[in-house]
Amino acid sequence: MKIAFLGGTRFIGLAAAKLAREHGHEVSLFHRGVSKSEDVDSFNQVILDRQNPDEIKRAIQKISPDVLIDCFAMTESSAKVITEVIDDIEISKTIILSSQDVYAQFGRLNGHEFDHLEPLVTESSTKTVPKPFNGVMDHAGGNDYDKKDVELIYSDFATNKKRNLGILRLPAVYGFGDYQMRFSGIINFLNNGNTDIPCQQQAAWKWTHGHVNDMAYAIVLLAEKLLKGISIYNVGEAQTPSMKKRVEIIAKLMKKKIAWHESQEVPDELSILRKKPNDFVVDSTKIRNEIGYQEIISTYDAYSDTVKWIIGAIR
Numbered sequence: 431m432k433i434a435f436l437g438g439t440r441f442i443g444l445a446a447a448k449l450a451r452e453h454g455h456e457v458s459l460f461h462r463g464v465s466k467s468e469d470v471d472s473f474n475q476v477i478l479d480r481q482n483p484d485e486i487k488r489a490i491q492k493i494s495p496d497v498l499i500d501c502f503a504m505t506e507s508s509a510k511v512i513t514e515v516i517d518d519i520e521i522s523k524t525i526i527l528s529s530q531d532v533y534a535q536f537g538r539l540n541g542h543e544f545d546h547l548e549p550l551v552t553e554s555s556t557k558t559v560p561k562p563f564n565g566v567m568d569h570a571g572g573n574d575y576d577k578k579d580v581e582l583i584y585s586d587f588a589t590n591k592k593r594n595l596g597i598l599r600l601p602a603v604y605g606f607g608d609y610q611m612r613f614s615g616i617i618n619f620l621n622n623g624n625t626d627i628p629c630q631q632q633a634a635w636k637w638t639h640g641h642v643n644d645m646a647y648a649i650v651l652l653a654e655k656l657l658k659g660i661s662i663y664n665v666g667e668a669q670t671p672s673m674k675k676r677v678e679i680i681a682k683l684m685k686k687k688i689a690w691h692e693s694q695e696v697p698d699e700l701s702i703l704r705k706k707p708n709d710f711v712v713d714s715t716k717i718r719n720e721i722g723y724q725e726i727i728s729t730y731d732a733y734s735d736t737v738k739w740i741i742g743a744i745r
Contacts, residue, residue, distance in 0.1 A: 432456045433653055434493050436480060436512065437501030439465035441607040442527065442600070445646035446499070447473060453650055458493050460486070480508065486515045497523045497653045504571030506579035513587040523656045525596040525649065526584050528577045530638070530664065532599065534558045536710050539637075540566050550713040553599070553662050581662075588660050596656045598648060601666035601712060605642035605732065606739045612639070613733075615699035616677050617740045620686045628693035630705040633674035637702075638666040638712040641732035644725045648717065655721040663717035668725065670711045673702050679733050 438447045438459045448469065451457045459470065463477040476493070478485040480502065490498070498521050503509045509526075516524070530536060533551050534544040537558030548555060561576050563569040581597055588595035604612040619627075627633075640648075648665040671679075674690070681688045696704045717723040727735075 431496040431653070432458070432493060433497045433499065434458045434460055434490065434495035435499045435501055436460050436486075436503075438499070439467075439470045441609060442603055442642055442645055442649075443499075443501035444469060444607065445642045446501075446649040449643075449646045450650045450653065453654070455650075455653075458495065460489050481511060483511055483515050486512065487519070490516065490519055490521075495521060497521070497525065499525045499527070499649065499653065500584075501527050503527075503580045503584075505574040505576065506583055507574070509580040509583035513583055517587075517591065521593070523594045523596065523653060524584065524588070525598060525652055525656065526580060527649070528581055528597050528599045530599050530601050530666070530710075530712050531562060532557050532578045532581070533710075533712075535708060537562050538708055539706060539710060542566075547708050549709075550711055551664070552713045553664055553716060585660055594656055594658055595660045596652045597660070597662040598652055599662070599664045599712075600645055601638045601640045601664075603640050603642055603645050604736050606735050607642065608736075608739065611740060611743065613676070613680065613702075613736055614740045614743075615702065616680060617684070617737055619699060620681060620684050620688070621741060625681075625686055625688045627677065627688050627690050627703070628696045628700065629674065629690055629703040630692065630694075630696055632672075632692070633677065633690070633703040634672045635706040636670045636672055636709040636711050638670045638710060640666045641725075641727050641735070643727045643732070643735075647726045648723050651721055651723055652717075657720065661720070663720075663723075664712050664714050665717050665723065666712050666714050668714065668718075676733075677703070679729065680737060683730070683734055683737055 437443045439461045458474040476489040534556040538544040564573045569575045
């Protein structure tokens with residue numbers, strides 16, 4: 431198939447683009463030209479402004495992709511630009527990369543009120559407040575960031591135009607190329623010779639993550655096996671460990687013998703080990719059952735890759 435990525439020049443999108451090419455697909459990247467690397471330069475590229483409908487339309491008409499994957503729709507307006515462009519262009523499948531921050535149980539971690547906690551968050555679980563990061567913390571998507579809005583714009587479009595749409599709700603993603611540097615706090619802490627680990631509530635809280643290689647596989651698999659109509663999927667690790675367990679795996683990889691102690695003071699770099707108001711464990715049964723998703727990288731290799739990435743990035 432011909433697959434066009436809107437974005438796809440770094441981390442998750444780039445990993446998916448590389449895997450799609452390995453699967454034999456013809457891949458093009460539509461992007462602003464800001465992120466440059468040997469990996470990006472190895473693809474067919476169209477440099478454009480995603481806020482310019484004419485540029486996007488010309489690019490899509492030139493490539494005629496079978497699948498369009500939007501990696502970077504962050505707001506209602508950014509989604510509308512694309513749906514208006516493809517309104518009269520036939521594309522077999524459209525996929526958007528969404529986020530599990532759409533859920534109310536995630537919003538509660540950031541201080542939003544929500545009382546109906548679930549042991550497993552599913553695709554039908556309650557959604558969080560509008561603009562969930564506005565006034566709470568800065569977000570790369572700006573004050574208008576809201577993946578719920580993005581999903582709604584694309585879903586309305588797909589319904590009205592009878593298009594095939596895949597919505598993939600990604601977890602916290604880590605691994606090679608992660609510019610958010612997840613787990614860097616504990617990796618740097620251990621790498622600096624610290625082995626006495628402060629925590630609260632035994633660092634027992636759980637938050638579903640996913641390694642970038644697995645997320646890339648989910649994206650490519652969805653492009654290949656998307657069902658007719660609109661399909662919404664959570665994706666993430668099959669079993670979500672406690673933060674304590676994650677740290678113990680990382681410490682073992684780094685050959686560090688650690689000791690835990692409860693503390694009222696846990697430094698910012700180890701904030702994942704602080705007391706949290708709730709767990710956020712997300713169920714990915716649906717994508718596993720419907721299109722056959724499964725992890726392609728072992729737990730050991732996933733964390734090993736992350737340790738190498740973090741230590742290499744700080745040198």
